[in-house]
Amino acid sequence: MDHFQYRDGILHVEDIPLPRIAEEVGTPVYVYSRATLERHAQTFRDGLKDVPKKHLAFAIKCNPNLGVLRVLARQGYGADVVSGGELERALAAGMAAEDIVFSGVGKTRAELALGLDRGIGQFNIEHEPEGIALAEIAVQKEMTARAVLRVNPDVDAGTHAKISTGKADNKFGVGIDVAPEIFGRLAGLPGLQLRGVALHIGSQLTSLAPLEAAFERVGRLVADLRAAGHSITHVDLGGGLGVRYREGDNPPTPAEYGAMVARVTKDWDVTLMFEPGRVIAGNTGVLLTEVLWVKPGATNPFVVVDAAMNDLTRPALYDAHHDFDAVKRSGDTMTASIVGPVCETGDTFARDREIDTVAPGDLAVFRTAGAYGATMASTYNSRSLVPEVLVDGDRYAIVADRIAAKTIMAAERVPDWLD
Ligand SMILES: Cc1ncc(COP(=O)(O)O)c(C=O)c1O
Numbered sequence: 001m002d003h004f005q006y007r008d009g010i011l012h013v014e015d016i017p018l019p020r021i022a023e024e025v026g027t028p029v030y031v032y033s034r035a036t037l038e039r040h041a042q043t044f045r046d047g048l049k050d051v052p053k054k055h056l057a058f059a060i061k062c063n064p065n066l067g068v069l070r071v072l073a074r075q076g077y078g079a080d081v082v083s084g085g086e087l088e089r090a091l092a093a094g095m096a097a098e099d100i101v102f103s104g105v106g107k108t109r110a111e112l113a114l115g116l117d118r119g120i121g122q123f124n125i126e127h128e129p130e131g132i133a134l135a136e137i138a139v140q141k142e143m144t145a146r147a148v149l150r151v152n153p154d155v156d157a158g159t160h161a162k163i164s165t166g167k168a169d170n171k172f173g174v175g176i177d178v179a180p181e182i183f184g185r186l187a188g189l190p191g192l193q194l195r196g197v198a199l200h201i202g203s204q205l206t207s208l209a210p211l212e213a214a215f216e217r218v219g220r221l222v223a224d225l226r227a228a229g230h231s232i233t234h235v236d237l238g239g240g241l242g243v244r245y246r247e248g249d250n251p252p253t254p255a256e257y258g259a260m261v262a263r264v265t266k267d268w269d270v271t272l273m274f275e276p277g278r279v280i281a282g283n284t285g286v287l288l289t290e291v292l293w294v295k296p297g298a299t300n301p302f303v304v305v306d307a308a309m310n311d312l313t314r315p316a317l318y319d320a321h322h323d324f325d326a327v328k329r330s331g332d333t334m335t336a337s338i339v340g341p342v343c344e345t346g347d348t349f350a351r352d353r354e355i356d357t358v359a360p361g362d363l364a365v366f367r368t369a370g371a372y373g374a375t376m377a378s379t380y381n382s383r384s385l386v387p388e389v390l391v392d393g394d395r396y397a398i399v400a401d402r403i404a405a406k407t408i409m410a411a412e413r414v415p416d417w418l419d
C-alpha cells in the first residue's frame with residue numbers, strides 16, 4: 001500500500017495531512033513514513049529468502065536519524081557505519097554492537113579503537129596499512145578484530161560518476177588482482193580474524209548486470225583464497241540497489257536482486273552480508289516545502305520554494321531528479337523552474353519542468369527524499385538545519401528539531417584580540 005496518498009485532494013503521509021505538519025512544525029521539513037520503512041525493510045529481507053545465511057546492515061549514512069534507525073533496529077537490521085559518529089548513533093538507536101559493520105576508506109586509529117572498545121561485529125578493511133593498524137590496536141587491547149578485506153572488482157556500475165565505487169580508479173578497496181597476496185599477509189597477523197571479503201560498487205544501480213559481474217569475480221576470489229588455505233566464512237556484498245525517482249525508472253526489485261544473489265552465490269557456503277541504504281529509505285520520505293514566490297523568468301517562471309540546496313543537495317550535486325508535487329492538486333499544470341532561496345544558480349531543483357500549478361503560499365513536496373536528504377543538509381547561507389518528522393498512522397513525532405542559525409552561531413566566537 002502507498003502511504004503517500006491524496007485523500008480528498010490533499011496529500012497525506014499515512015493518516016496525517018501534510019498541511020497539518022506544515023502548520024505545526026513549519027517548512028521546509030522532511031517527513032518519513034514508518035509503515036513504508038517497515039515495508040521496505042521486510043521486502044528487502046523477503047527478496048533474500050533463498051539466501052540461507054545472511055546479515056542485514058542498513059547503510060545508515062543515507063538516513064542516520066535516530067527515530068528511523070530505531071524502526072530498522074526493531075526490524076532486526078544492524079548497521080553499516082562509516083565513522084565513529086555513525087557508530088555511536090547505531091548503538092544509541094538500539095542496534096547491537098555485534099550487528100555493526102564498519103566500512104570507510106579513512107577510518108582513523110581512534111575510530112578503529114572505538115570499534116574494538118564497543119565490540120562491533122566486523123571491520124571492512126580498505127587497504128593493507130589499515131589492516132596492520134587494526135591488528136596492532138587489537139593486540140594492544142588484547143582483543144581480536146573480526147574483519148573482511150574490501151576488494152575493488154573493477155566493474156562499471158553504470159551510475160553517476162560521483163557515486164561509483166567499484167572501478168579500479170575509485171578510491172575504495174584493494175584491487176581484486178592483488179587481493180590474494182594482501183589477504184595472505186593480513187590473515188597471518190595476530191589480533192586479526194580475517195574471515196572474508198567485501199565489495200560495494202556504487203549507489204543507485206539500475207541494472208543487475210554490473211552487480212552480477214562483480215559478484216562472480218568475488219566468487220572466483222573466494223575459491224582462490226580457499227585454495228590457498230584460508231577460511232572464508234563471510235562475504236559482504238555491500239548495497240547499491242537503485243530506486244525509482246521518476247516515471248520510467250525501472251530499477252531491479254529486491255526480489256530480482258535476491259534471486260540473482262541466490263543463484264550466483266549458491267555454492268559459496270558463507271554468511272552473506274548486505275548493506276542496503278537507499279532501497280530501504282529513499283521512498284520513505286518527502287521534503288515538504290512552501291512556495292514563496294512565482295517570479296517571471298526569461299522563458300518560464302521560477303517557482304521559488306522555501307527549501308534550498310542546503311536542505312536537499314542531490315539536484316545541485318548530481319543533477320538528480322526529485323518529483324515535485326503540490327500538496328493540494330488542482331489538476332492544472334505549468335512549466336517552470338523550481339529554485340530555492342540560496343544565492344547560487346546551482347540552487348535549482350528542476351529546470352523547465354511541467355509541474356502542478358502552484359502559487360505563493362501553496363505547499364508541495366519533493367519525493368524520494370528519505371535517503372541522502374536530511375543527512376546531507378547544511379546551514380549554508382545561515383539557513384536553519386532542516387527538521388525531520390516521523391509519521392506512524394495518525395500520529396507523528398518531530399524526530400529532529402529545526403536548528404536555528406542563531407544556535408549554530410552560538411558555537412562560534414570572535415577572539416578577544418579582535419576587540
Ligand atoms: C560501503 C557502502 N555500503 C553501502 C552503501 C549504501 O549504498 P546504497 O544507499 O546505494 O544502498 C554505500 C553507499 O553507496 C557504501 O559506501
Ligand SMILES: N[C@@H](CCCC[NH3+])C(=O)O
Pocket residue numbers: 061163203204314318371372
Ligand atoms: N549521496 C549519494 C549516494 C552516496 C552513496 C554513498 N556511498 C546520493 O545522494 O545519491
